[in-house]
Amino acid sequence: MKKIIIILDGLADLPLKELGNKTPLEVAKTPNLDYLARKSLYGLMWPVKGIAPESDLSQFLILGGDKKDYLGRGVIEALGTGIKIKKDCIYMRVNFAEFSKNKITNKRIILSDKDIGRVNKISQTIKVYKTVDYRGILEIKNASENVTNTHPGYKKIKNYSVAIDGNNKLKCFGDKLTSERINNFIENFEIINGKTLLLRGAGKIRKTKTKKLDWNMIGEMPVEIGLAKLFKMKVIKKTKNKIKEVINSKKSIYVQIKGPDTYGHRGDYKGKIKAIENIDKMLKLLCNQDLLNKVKLCITADHATPCLLKRHSNNPVPILITGRDIKGQNIKKFCEAEVKKGSLKIEGKSLMKLLNSI
Numbered sequence: 048m049k050k051i052i053i054i055l056d057g058l059a060d061l062p063l064k065e066l067g068n069k070t071p072l073e074v075a076k077t078p079n080l081d082y083l084a085r086k087s088l089y090g091l092m093w094p095v096k097g098i099a100p101e102s103d104l105s106q107f108l109i110l111g112g113d114k115k116d117y118l119g120r121g122v123i124e125a126l127g128t129g130i131k132i133k134k135d136c137i138y139m140r141v142n143f144a145e146f147s148k149n150k151i152t153n154k155r156i157i158l159s160d161k162d163i164g165r166v167n168k169i170s171q172t173i174k175v176y177k178t179v180d181y182r183g184i185l186e187i188k189n190a191s192e193n194v195t196n197t198h199p200g201y202k203k204i205k206n207y208s209v210a211i212d213g214n215n216k217l218k219c220f221g222d223k224l225t226s227e228r229i230n231n232f233i234e235n236f237e238i239i240n241g242k243t244l245l246l247r248g249a250g251k252i253r254k255t256k257t258k259k260l261d262w263n264m265i266g267e268m269p270v271e272i273g274l275a276k277l278f279k280m281k282v283i284k285k286t287k288n289k290i291k292e293v294i295n296s297k298k299s300i301y302v303q304i305k306g307p308d309t310y311g312h313r314g315d316y317k318g319k320i321k322a323i324e325n326i327d328k329m330l331k332l333l334c335n336q337d338l339l340n341k342v343k344l345c346i347t348a349d350h351a352t353p354c355l356l357k358r359h360s361n362n363p364v365p366i367l368i369t370g371r372d373i374k375g376q377n378i379k380k381f382c383e384a385e386v387k388k389g390s391l392k393i394e395g396k397s398l399m400k401l402l403n404s405i
Contacts, residue, residue: 057308057352090391119250127273141183311352
């Protein structure tokens, strides 16, 4: 049976005083999500239990990957960008940023191709690739992946990163030779451009036991396309209407819909409410019983991005699963407070097995 997984990026939140101790999802008008929830099994999902995950790690586990096979944000985005991956190189995700003294003042700025061209004359063994907007990839030849992040908002733990509070300008530590090379490169970058590089997710390509998924994925950003390549999924890049594409796909299909996460990072609860309501309008096409009788549909989030914190958190996220042979449970609204009453209490790594078993 065809399966559909829709990930609403950063959907979940925490209660806000400004909203009468409700979350943006509770306040948002979501008639279509509520309709689907009433026909669903619902509850809570911990994308990666105990940590505030990045989107790539949580989605990697949701798709059925094993944490020990996770390659790091740098490699995944490099794959998604189309960079030719070299076995003797490590890759790190880059944010181009502004700083003043020892503080990061803007974590997301856009550099020109000319700026990047000047930077890439610094070293023959370290190269910066500009990808999308403020994002980039750092490629370092003959280096160790055992180095820390310089992005103050993400702490490296083993082979993955977790979201934390932080704005201090950081140096790279870990493997002595590699970290010294990275720090020297950043210093020269700052001299040339007056900006800095926030790095995270060092990793290198290696063989893993990640299983192929005969699914389609709607993906536009490097991280999504990179994940699709890891799982050998077919990527659908350009589509005017993601939900129509989901319905028309003959294969099982996975899509992440952006919007709520961006406003969560900004602390803009009004913007987040509007983003959720816009997504809900898109989902109206799925509120069709004939369609639901032919599929298994899951709607959830890859992590919470509370407006109060302006970063990812370790809170669980709402989840619903509906479709053929699934009897609904009584629920007033699809939101954090209501889904707690549901029967589902799972971790992200268990989602694929659950969908295959019900």
